[in-house]
Amino acid sequence: MTSRGDGYAKGRARRELILDEAVRLFGEVGYRGASLRELAQRCGLSHPGLLHHVGDKQSLLLAVLARRDELAAAEVGAGNRLDALVELVRRNADQRAVVELFTVLSAEATAPDHPAHAFFAARYRRTVDELAAAFADAGHPGPRPAARRLVALLDGLQVQWLLEPGDVDMAAEVRRHLDTELAAARAARSDGRGHGDGGQG
Amino acid sequence: MTSRGDGYAKGRARRELILDEAVRLFGEVGYRGASLRELAQRCGLSHPGLLHHVGDKQSLLLAVLARRDELAAAEVGAGNRLDALVELVRRNADQRAVVELFTVLSAEATAPDHPAHAFFAARYRRTVDELAAAFADAGHPGPRPAARRLVALLDGLQVQWLLEPGDVDMAAEVRRHLDTELAAARAARSDGRGHGDGGQG
DNA sequence: CCTACCGATCGGTAGG
DNA sequence: CCTACCGATCGGTAGG
Numbered sequence: 001m002t003s004r005g006d007g008y009a010k011g012r013a014r015r016e017l018i019l020d021e022a023v024r025l026f027g028e029v030g031y032r033g034a035s036l037r038e039l040a041q042r043c044g045l046s047h048p049g050l051l052h053h054v055g056d057k058q059s060l061l062l063a064v065l066a067r068r069d070e071l072a073a074a075e076v077g078a079g080n081r082l083d084a085l086v087e088l089v090r091r092n093a094d095q096r097a098v099v100e101l102f103t104v105l106s107a108e109a110t111a112p113d114h115p116a117h118a119f120f121a122a123r124y125r126r127t128v129d130e131l132a133a134a135f136a137d138a139g140h141p142g143p144r145p146a147a148r149r150l151v152a153l154l155d156g157l158q159v160q161w162l163l164e165p166g167d168v169d170m171a172a173e174v175r176r177h178l179d180t181e182l183a184a185a186r187a188a189r190s191d192g193r194g195h196g197d198g199g200q201g
Numbered sequence: 202m203t204s205r206g207d208g209y210a211k212g213r214a215r216r217e218l219i220l221d222e223a224v225r226l227f228g229e230v231g232y233r234g235a236s237l238r239e240l241a242q243r244c245g246l247s248h249p250g251l252l253h254h255v256g257d258k259q260s261l262l263l264a265v266l267a268r269r270d271e272l273a274a275a276e277v278g279a280g281n282r283l284d285a286l287v288e289l290v291r292r293n294a295d296q297r298a299v300v301e302l303f304t305v306l307s308a309e310a311t312a313p314d315h316p317a318h319a320f321f322a323a324r325y326r327r328t329v330d331e332l333a334a335a336f337a338d339a340g341h342p343g344p345r346p347a348a349r350r351l352v353a354l355l356d357g358l359q360v361q362w363l364l365e366p367g368d369v370d371m372a373a374e375v376r377r378h379l380d381t382e383l384a385a386a387r388a389a390r391s392d393g394r395g396h397g398d399g400g401q402g
Numbered sequence: 403c404c405t406a407c408c409g410a411t412c413g414g415t416a417g418g
Numbered sequence: 419c420c421t422a423c424c425g426a427t428c429g430g431t432a433g434g
Contacts, residue, residue, distance in 0.1 A: 028312055029233060029312065030231060030233060030234075030309060032230060032231060032233055032234035033231075033233035033234070033309075035427075035428065035429085036428085036429065036430090037427080037428080037429090045403070045404090046403070046404060046405080047429085047430090048403080048404070048405085048406095048430080048431080049403045049404070051429085051430070051431090052403065053403095056429075056430075057429065057430090100311065100312075103308050103311065104308045104309060104311070104312075106308075106360055107304050107305045107307075107308035107309070107360060108231060108234075108305060108308070108309075110301065110304065110305070110360060110363035110364055111229055111230065111301075111305075117364075120364065121364050121365070124361060124364060124365075128361075142377075145373075145374060145377065148358070148361060148369060148374060149354060149358075149374055149377070149378055151357060151361065152353070152354050152355075152356070152357025152358040152360070152361060152374070153350060153353050153354050153357055154353075154357065155353075155356065155357035155360055156352060156353025156354055156355065156356035156357035157349070157350075157353040159307055159308060159311060159353070159356055160325060160329075160349060160352065160353060162311035163311055163318075163321065163322050163325060164322070164325075168349065172346075173346060173349065173350055173353070176343075176346065176350070177350055180381055180382060180385040181381060183385060183388075184381040184384060184385060187384075187388070236411075236412065236413085237412085237413065237414090238411080238412080238413090246419070246420090247419070247420060247421080248413085248414090249414080249415080249419080249420070249421085249422095250419045250420070252413085252414070252415090253419065254419095257413080257414075258413065258414090403434105404433105404434085405432105405433095405434095406431105406432085406433095407430105407431085407432080407433105408429105408430085408431075408432095409428105409429105409430100410427100410428080410429095411426105411427085411428070412425105412426080412427070412428080413424105413425105413426095414423105414424085414425100415422105415423085415424075416421105416422085416423080416424095417420105417421095417422095417423105418419105418420085418421095
C-alpha cells in the first residue's frame with residue numbers, strides 16, 4: 001500500500017535531513033573543507049546516494065543557503081523592521097549551527113570565484129536596502145550608511161559570540177546600538193541640522 | 202665570497218617572500234582550501250622545498266598571522282588609541298589581501314579545533330581589553346560592550362567592503378560610529394543618568 | 403540507493 | 419633545495 005504520495009513525502013523528508021546536516025557541516029568546516037563522504041555518513045547513506053538527492057556540491061550549498069533564508073523570512077513577524085531584527089538575533093543565539101553557517105560562508109564567499117559569491121552579494125544588497133528604508137522611516141539623516149553599520153555590527157558580533165558565547169549578548173548589543181544611533185538622529189534633527197519634516201527622507 | 206651572513210640573509214628574504222604569498226593564498230581560499238603545492242609554485246619552488254622553510258602547514262599559518270600583527274603594531278603611532286584605529290582602518294583599505302586574510306581566517310577559526318582558534322581567541326581578548334581601556338579613558342559609561350561593538354563593526358565592515366569595495370568607506374563609517382558613541386556617552390553623563398555596563402563583556 | 407571505480411590532489415617523508 | 423614516493427581523500431560517474 002505504498003502510495004506515490006508517501007514515496008514523494010519520504011524523499012522530501014530525506015532531503016530536509018540532508019539540508020539540516022549540511023548546515024552543520026558547512027558551518028563547521030566551510031564549503032571547501034566539507035566533503036560529501038563525511039556528509040553522507042552523517043546522513044546514513046553512501047556518497048553516491050547523497051549525490052542522487054542533491055545533484056552536486058555547489059547545488060547543495062545554494063539549496064542550503066536559500067532554505068535557511070526561507071525559514072528565517074517565515075519566522076519574522078509583522079511590525080517595525082528594526083525591532084524584528086533584534087528578535088531575529090535573539091533567536092539566532094539558540095541556533096549556533098546557523099550562525100556558524102552564515103559567518104563562515106559569508107567570509108569564504110568574498111572570493112569572487114566562490115560558488116556562493118553572487119548569493120551573498122545579492123543578499124547584502126537586499127538587507128542593506130531594507131534596513132536603510134527602516135532607518136529612513138525612523139527619520140535617520142544617513143539611512144544607508146546606518147544600515148551598513150548595523151549589518152556590520154551583526155556580522156561582527158557573531159564572530160565574537162562564536163568564539164566566546166558566554167561573553168557576548170548579541171541581542172542586547174544590537175539593541176544598545178540602535179538606541180544610540182536613533183538618539184543621535186533625533187538630536188541632529190532637533191538641532192536644526194536635520195530635516196524636521198517628520199522623517200520623509 | 203658568499204659569506205655565512207649572506208646565506209642567512211638570503212634565507213630570511215626567501216622566508217619573507219613565502220609569508221607574503223601565504224597571506225594572499227590563505228586570504229583567497231582559507232587555511233583548509235590552501236595547498237602547499239599551489240603556494241610553492243607561486244614562490245617558484247617545489248613543495249618539499251617550501252616545507253623545508255616553514256616546517257608544516259600549521260606552523261606556516263601561525264607564522265603568517267603573527268607576522269602580520271607584528272607589522273600592524275609597528276605601524277601604529279602614538280596618541281589616542283581610538284584615533285589610531287581609524288588610521289589603521291584607512292591603511293587597511295589599501296591592503297585587500299590582509300583584510301581578506303583576517304576576515305576569512307577569523308571566521309574559519311571559530312571552529313574549536315581550527316589551528317588558529319587559540320590565536321584568534323587571544324587576539325580578540327587583547328583587542329577588546331585595549332579598546333575598553335580607551336573608551337574608559339574617554340569617559341564612556343559601558344567601555345567593554347562599546348569595545349565589543351567597535352570590534353564587531355570593524356569585522357563586519359570588512360566583509361561588506363570585500364564584496365563591494367567601491368560602496369563602503371570603512372574609515373568613514375568607523376569615524377561616524379565613534380562620534381555617535383562618544384556623543385551618547387557625553388549626553389548620558391550630563392544627564393546624570395550614567396548607567397553601568399550591565400555586567401556584559 | 404548501492405558497489406566499484408575514475409583521475410586528481412592532498413600533506414608529509416625518504417634520501418640525497 | 420630537488421625527484422620520487424607514501425597513504426589518504428577528494429568530487430563525480432558507470433552501471434545496475
